[in-house]
Amino acid sequence: MTNPAIAANGLRKSYGDKVVLDGVDLAVPEGTVFALLGPNGAGKTTAVKILSTLVTADAGRATVAGHDLDHDAHRVRAAIGVTGQFSAVDGLITGLENMLLMADLHHLPKAEGRRTATELLERFDLTAAAGKPASTYSGGMKRRLDIAMTLVGNPRIIFLDEPTTGLDPRSRHNMWQIIRELVADGATVLLTTQYLEEADELADRIAVLNGGKIVAEGTPDQLKRQIPGGHARLRFTDPDAYRSASDALRDAAARDDEALTLRIANDGSQRELRALLDRLDAAGVEADELTVHTPDLDDVFFALTDPTAALPAQPKEHVR
Template sequence: MTTPAIAAHGLHKSYGDRTVLDGIDLTVPEGTVFALLGPNGAGKTTAVKILSTLVTADGGRAEVAGHDLAASPQAVRAAIGVTGQFSAVDGLITGEENMLLMADLHHLPRAEGRRVAAELLERFDLVEAAKKPASTYSGGMKRRLDIAMTLVGNPRIIFLDEPTTGLDPRARHNMWGVIRELVAGGVTVFLTTQYLEEADELADRIAVLNGGRIVAEGSADELKRLIPGGHVRLRFTDPAAYRSAASVLRDVTRDDEALSLRIPGDGSQRELRSILDRLDSAGIEADELTVHTPDLDDVFFALTGSDVPNQPKEAVR
């Protein structure tokens, strides 16, 4: 088995009498997207700060890029990049100058720094704006420049702390494309986000943080299956077929007006086959079959007990 990009065990952090992280365990395989979800104040940013060496944990241990976080923080810093909630872009200088500044901070030779800056500006579609002050950039452009600056040091692991907060839907989807390209190139992405749709779209694995602890972890589909409410809906146009199906299938909820039946379940292949086999055996054909499963909104609410903030429809905390 390969060494995970990030492996944390029993991380603990308190501020005064407030426990922010209460012994959390995390394992992030290389070349994947790992999303950490949780309500405001759950400790997501604190976890990022600890794993990126910005603050020290009170207890527990962690390895990042194969290096012990406490014993080799410099080696960890050399392998990672961090894009925080608030942009590191300097608005008083141009996009190109921001990139060259990062190259200097990474001690790249001048020619090498210019080459890397030019390549990244082109990769993130910022060539036309490169000579303009970054203060004139849109929110999406600033975020792209922020990530481009993070990539100057060619990090193997990138921490993205709510990278699309405040972006419009188009800019958010463009950023998703950037993240997918990074992962396709072998980069590991540790993502915190307030958009559940974002985690659903991007993450290979998701952990839900609540009360300082990881209350659930798995793929988006695995988490959705934890929550009851999934069902299969059959709709009929023939009242006789509807009545026959209701008598053949067990544990159904009837809607006589809509001629539809609701069967509890997770919509798995085995379950669907069983339903269809029973209908086929009775010579009954449904006109429409749909599978309904809980979404990440349902998972989040059930696991954290938190109200969903007033955000755009696809954006919940």
């Protein structure tokens, strides 16, 4: 493996007596998307701030783009772009003026700054709005402007802190597409999110952060495999058939009386499916629909982040 774009070892950070990061290790391969997934307050923003040199860790070591955070912070800063959880856009000035301000901060010569700003505004579909005060932009437009501003310095490593929180579904998909394009262009992206679906959709690897620690790390598939047991779902249209089936499977099924569906722990193997079908045959009932579900990231997340959460062997619907 080549040197990771981001590598952290034993990062710790406390505010007062509150431990926010309690020994965090991360390795993000170059040219990949890495999702730091965790609920509110998990320490995601703190981790991003440390790795982007905005805050110093109490302990631990990290390199970003091969540069040590402690000794080479200015080199790290030159290699990265950061889009914070809270917008860096100045609403009082126009989109173009925001961009030119960033170009100045990066000491781009005037003409080059203007060219870069214009190109990025075009790329993020903001040309028509470029002359309007950013305060008039929609949430999705502001977020696109934020990312455009981050890209002015042409960073190879990009930190996106909750890039889609608060966006409507269309803007969210738009942002996903932007992130995919950044990576297709060779950038490395570390994003934070509270959304499993987003991590599943975008990330090559996911780390689940909870209580200041990484409680699981791997590809989306690896994380899903850590959780035992999928389930089969039987759907009926005839209430009588539904009742017969739920009686026959009384010991095994969680029922949803309104939807006329039964959920039965089942690993989806031929053996377990046949056993289920045999029991239905013996009871003389036929389901209108049988579907097999592998555990999804929701199951993983709940199992990993809430110690009182039942493992999926205990179905979510009420158990009879």
